[in-house]
Amino acid sequence: MAANFLWWVCILLETALLVRGISSELAKKYRLFYGYIICILGGELFCLVFYQFARDRYESVYWYTQLATVIASYAVIIEILQQSLRSYPVLSKPVTRTLCIIFALTVSYACCDLVANGFVSFARLAADLGRYLRFVEGALLLMMLWFFVRHRLPLGRNLGGIAIGSAIWIGANVINLAFLSLPGQEFSAFLRELLPITYLLALIIWSFSLWSAAPSCAGRLAGEPEEHLGLLTIKTRSMVAGVSRRFLKALRQ
Numbered sequence: 001m002a003a004n005f006l007w008w009v010c011i012l013l014e015t016a017l018l019v020r021g022i023s024s025e026l027a028k029k030y031r032l033f034y035g036y037i038i039c040i041l042g043g044e045l046f047c048l049v050f051y052q053f054a055r056d057r058y059e060s061v062y063w064y065t066q067l068a069t070v071i072a073s074y075a076v077i078i079e080i081l082q083q084s085l086r087s088y089p090v091l092s093k094p095v096t097r098t099l100c101i102i103f104a105l106t107v108s109y110a111c112c113d114l115v116a117n118g119f120v121s122f123a124r125l126a127a128d129l130g131r132y133l134r135f136v137e138g139a140l141l142l143m144m145l146w147f148f149v150r151h152r153l154p155l156g157r158n159l160g161g162i163a164i165g166s167a168i169w170i171g172a173n174v175i176n177l178a179f180l181s182l183p184g185q186e187f188s189a190f191l192r193e194l195l196p197i198t199y200l201l202a203l204i205i206w207s208f209s210l211w212s213a214a215p216s217c218a219g220r221l222a223g224e225p226e227e228h229l230g231l232l233t234i235k236t237r238s239m240v241a242g243v244s245r246r247f248l249k250a251l252r253q
Contacts, residue, residue, distance in 0.1 A: 006196050007044075013203040014041045017210065024213050026158065032079040033162050036072040037206075043069055067126040070133045073170060074103060077140055080163050084153055099140070106132050131177055138174035141167050161209020165202040172198040 014037055021027035027034040043065030050058045078099050085092040110129040145167060148155065155163060172195060 006200060010196070010200055010203055011041065011044060013200075013207055017203070017207050020207075020211055024211075026210055026213055029213075030079060030083070030158070030162065030210075032072070032075040036069070036076050039069050039072040063126040063130070067130045070130045070137075073166065074099075074133055074137055076162065076166055077137060077144065080159065080166070081144060083159050084148070084155055102136060102140070103133075106136050134170065134173050134177055137170050141170055157209050157214040161205055165205040165209070168205070169199055169202040 018027070018034060018037055018041070021030075021034050021037075047058065047062050047065055050061045078096055081095050081099070082092050085095065107129060110125065110132050144163075147153070148163075176192060176195060
């Protein structure tokens, strides 16, 4: 009963967030984030239909919708970085390229791993890929938050709310997956019970921070003189090559 009530509350908040985003035109500015909310809401309603009328196919459909939402949440991370670095396209482009490379290599790794262990089903592929992407998202969020704190980069109320809510929700999923792989899953079962509450908390943060459009911050990199921007760009581009090499090495192992 409580789980159903929490589920309907989340659906109402998602709907309100979408309606408010369209009316305030924030949906035009943060297209990937609102696309992510649409993906979650559509997936929930889609699964509900299968649960009611085709329960034998519900499990496979569930994993497909979960994979779609994980991919959409990965796109939100890209949007957060692009918006936060919009004043520095020379940095934004290589960072976006890095994230796209990481995504492509993660998909390749999941496919190779499934083939090596014997292909079972597309539902299994969706579940494994979703798990890998969650771990990648967790690592990227830690790096992203460190970058924001290191350079004292102002995000503003709208973008800051998206970043904080995403960090809470993705972080909870990563912690749950980490404990799920350990012997004895009692604590993981407890964490799974907390996941809906964590998602509700993220929705509340998103709703408050995105209820109205706030002025965008300048996005200035504090502590970085203008002459050091070229050096920072070179470091970012070298990171692209370094990340690519590490993922390719992991694929060959």
